[in-house]
Amino acid sequence: MVSTVLAISGSALGQVNDTYRARLEYDARTGEWVEIPAPVPGTACGDLAIARGLLAKGEFKDARDAFKDWFKTYPDSEYRKEALFYSAETEIMAEDAEPKHGDVMQAYEWLEEILEAWPGSDLADRAVRREIIIAEMLLFKERKQKIWKGTFWLGAEDEALAMLSKVADTWAINTPIAEQALRLKADYHYQNGQFDEAEITYARLMRDYPRGRYRKISLLRSGQSALARFPGVDFDDADLLEAEVYLKDFETQYPQESDAYRVPETLTRIQDSLAEKDFRVGQFYEKTSKLDAAAYYYRHIMESWPDTTWASQSKERLFAIGATMPADTDTDLGDIDLTTQKDSAPRDNEISPNVAKATPAAPPAAMQPATTPIRANRASPKSTARAESDIE
Numbered sequence: 001m002v003s004t005v006l007a008i009s010g011s012a013l014g015q016v017n018d019t020y021r022a023r024l025e026y027d028a029r030t031g032e033w034v035e036i037p038a039p040v041p042g043t044a045c046g047d048l049a050i051a052r053g054l055l056a057k058g059e060f061k062d063a064r065d066a067f068k069d070w071f072k073t074y075p076d077s078e079y080r081k082e083a084l085f086y087s088a089e090t091e092i093m094a095e096d097a098e099p100k101h102g103d104v105m106q107a108y109e110w111l112e113e114i115l116e117a118w119p120g121s122d123l124a125d126r127a128v129r130r131e132i133i134i135a136e137m138l139l140f141k142e143r144k145q146k147i148w149k150g151t152f153w154l155g156a157e158d159e160a161l162a163m164l165s166k167v168a169d170t171w172a173i174n175t176p177i178a179e180q181a182l183r184l185k186a187d188y189h190y191q192n193g194q195f196d197e198a199e200i201t202y203a204r205l206m207r208d209y210p211r212g213r214y215r216k217i218s219l220l221r222s223g224q225s226a227l228a229r230f231p232g233v234d235f236d237d238a239d240l241l242e243a244e245v246y247l248k249d250f251e252t253q254y255p256q257e258s259d260a261y262r263v264p265e266t267l268t269r270i271q272d273s274l275a276e277k278d279f280r281v282g283q284f285y286e287k288t289s290k291l292d293a294a295a296y297y298y299r300h301i302m303e304s305w306p307d308t309t310w311a312s313q314s315k316e317r318l319f320a321i322g323a324t325m326p327a328d329t330d331t332d333l334g335d336i337d338l339t340t341q342k343d344s345a346p347r348d349n350e351i352s353p354n355v356a357k358a359t360p361a362a363p364p365a366a367m368q369p370a371t372t373p374i375r376a377n378r379a380s381p382k383s384t385a386r387a388e389s390d391i392e
Helices: 010-014 044-056 060-073 080-097 104-117 124-140 157-171 176-191 195-208 215-229 238-253 263-287 291-304 309-320 372-376 384-390
Strands: 024-027 032-035 145-147 152-154
Touching: 044 060, 044 080, 060 080, 080 104, 080 124, 104 124, 104 145, 104 157, 124 157, 124 176, 157 176, 176 195, 176 215, 195 215, 215 238, 215 263, 238 263, 263 291, 263 309, 291 309
Parallel strands: none
Antiparallel strands: 024 032, 145 152
């Protein structure tokens, strides 16, 4: 049979009324859309074409019934793969058109059958992309999964996250589709305050796709996630230090966009929190009469964060415990004499003359830094190598 070739135009498509005539096929050789011959009812190919025609017209209920009958009539057909795909498409499009009108979890099962039975086929790639759409609907569009023929509709966030993980780890490894799946997963965790999971997934994006399209946002949100995890200055500062590494890397790699995302202000806030944490440790030692240890922390604050208010308060505390003799008119923290008077012997609860070399004893767990000597003398944070190589 000779097919009729039709150009794409509003007038031409407007003349197509029958279901089968509304379905056109693109001919890559001619660059035109070819009208598909009328389907023959009573055959696997014909009945499938009729069902697809109903889907094309947006008659989802009738299409669903037609596909259901097709599976009963042709259980072993060579066209099963196509029937599975377009049955899934029916449910996805019905749910997208109106909530609670499509069974996306059933659609996902059909797509999984395609991927398991026909990997690498022409429809396999399209099936993976449809799974991404289903996960996105469940995570971000408040769609629900159908339970007991629609008696209940429940959230399926965990199932959707598992779908994205399977796409990234099984069906589309190291592809742009997998990258997109990871981005959706990371964004969901971030938007829902699940910052541990968000940082892990954003870090994986940077590691697996170092030149990918989502590297910039992943670096920024890794830092923001680490900072959001920090519970307060009375706790371990590992999250603060991690956030500082990410955000300094962002500031270095994307200097023109740092201000827009308020990265400099965030880094200042991180440094202020680090200084406050050490100041509280110093206060603890001062209250327990361990003045050598207190002076150690106060000096460390003045050296590491001289522009913070905690540096000014540390200067005052050093003077109060007799660990420094500031000049009469000195206001520059860098010029403070941090040595004790050599001609006076220490009294009770007074700091010893060799305090500059003293190493404080470990404070209680609630107050102590992650590792005092490392914190006090920590090297410059690792750059993007940490985000790309070290984070699992």
